[in-house]
Amino acid sequence: MWSEESTDAIPAPERAEWYQDVVARAIAPTRTALTDPCSFRASTTVLDLGLLQVSTFTYGALRSWRTPTLIRRGDPELFSLALMSRNSMWISQRRNDASLSAGDAVLFDSSRPFEAGTGPLPDPASRGTAAPLPGTVGSVMVHLPREALRLPPGDVDRLLARRLCARSGLGAILGQFVQSLERHALECAPQERERVGRALLDLTTAFVAQQLNACQELPAETRRRVLLERINVFIDQRLADPGLTPELIAARHHISLRSLYALFQQSQGESVAASIRRRRLERCRAELARTGPGAPHIQTVAQHAGFTSAAVFSRAFRSVYGVSPREFRKEATAGRPVHGSSRDRTF
Template identity: 50%
Template sequence: MSTDDIPTQERADWYHDIIANTVAPTRMAFTNPATFAARAGVLNLEKTGVSRFSLAALQAWRTPRLIRQNDPEHYILALITGGAMQVSQLRNDTLVRPGEAVLFNTFHPYNASTASEEGAAFILLHIPRAAAPLPVDRLDEVLARPFITRQGIGAILRQFLTSLESHAPACTPHDFRLLDKTVLDLASGFLAHRFDAWETLSHKTRNRVLLQRIDAFIDRRLNDPALTPQAVADHHHISLRTLYTLFEQHGEGIAATIRHRRLERCRTDLTRPELAAYPIHAVARRWGFTNPTVFSRAFRHTYGSTPQDFRRQARQPSNEPATALSPPQRQDTQKDAPSRNSRTRESSQA
């Protein structure tokens, strides 16, 4: 959904209605109503929901009167992806930038505004109060306080929510139920980590969150030949037996998981024309295979052909020069800014 097809004079009303229906009825002031533009996307899972917004500068208030009139009783975890937002609730006030998140709820008054005339972009995770992963009084302690999402479980949660936009259209209703459970587990682990309150989570939730963390750790270290089940267990401070038990529920053992993901990365690289000049053993070594014979045997067993035959079949003409073989790099950027204000509207009259 976007304002692109909405008449200019109706755009503020359109966005006002979108927020009332996806978040909660809210009072708004638009810095420049005549040029206001916004995009929005909404995905309802089962208990939770995810929405994405990018918008021009504005300020929004959730007032006591609006709360009395209509309250969905949701916690909202906002992950900032562009610009910056100023958020105030329960005497807390914070400026949230890209790579950070902030928690607020619909049942206490709040004030939220873009921090510059360029506007902002963010992803919202909607969690019903009844499904809140921690006691309400604990969550109230961190309303309108910044969370870092550039590393650890915060980064896993952010990547998971970001990927939903691309992959959700291909999901079935059964997939949505699984995604709902996963996102609630990740949010629970993320918030529990802030409080050092793992003991408040259920045993199943702790295990599912741990599996998500292990999965992300494996993906980051696939190029390391020293990535073994023992290394994974040591990094997460669990016994090898506990690790094996966790992966029994996963449907694939830990060693098989590591091997399969390495083979998939090698298989992808063998189809890349710009890497055609690189020896197969170099591609294998890039993803943690130190013994070419072991790699070739595992590849043939998994895909039914040797790496050489597979590359030959997949090869396409390319004049691109060979590029250096190095693991993909990730980086976060930050952007700062000042403030704004103007015209006011309210979703309900009383």
């Protein structure tokens, strides 16, 4: 489950110590200096996924250090991959410097000293003394044991404190996956969260391997699961396209149609066409449940989910949810419980 903490009830003189404690538990012990303790605000959430942890941070202007002394006192031996979502920050480690803004990512190591702060990267001559600029920074971090990242350690070290782009491709898929955890992790049972953790480990490892041009060094099973996740994101982004077909999906991912079918049957337990149809109907159901001003027209809902005919959409919706789209919308508008389960989940 997500655990949440914030400075809301913390007196200003205690906020630096509070934040140091939060970071120590989520990542590793650090030393922190706040620009203005009275105006400093911060919040964090942490999700335990078994082997991995995910944490979100929002915080005001600060400077932090992980020193050799702190490392000697205790080291969880973690890699952390931070995905920036708001404002800017910088980090220095292993003679590398990274200046980061929204859409960037950075990898750092709890076993090595580092220095970090909000705002742009300061001049080396003033580092450690210049006050960081104000502004709330937001990031999502994936924390994993060093040994879980099954790539040559010397190669991974070259990436520490380097700005990595997470705005497109595998980085964007990883970011979307992590963001979805904030919305849906509470819906998952403990064993499901462990499976989510394994999927996140695969995506994180693949993203790091991509930066090293070492994707072929990944285990075949990892490559298969990452390919499946990329295909699933591709499908979700193109549900409105009536031309979304298994042939198109296979061609865009440079695999044979037979390989695509086998991948879905082994991993999803349903055909590619059934998966597309299920997602379209789930999207329509969610849209039809919206009521009040601005609620989309039923025909618009169908078109935005890739249905080319109102009749086809109505039949498909009724076959799964037991009511027509119009009846479903009427129940939602009246505030009555709407049908939530399908008659046939395999389609």
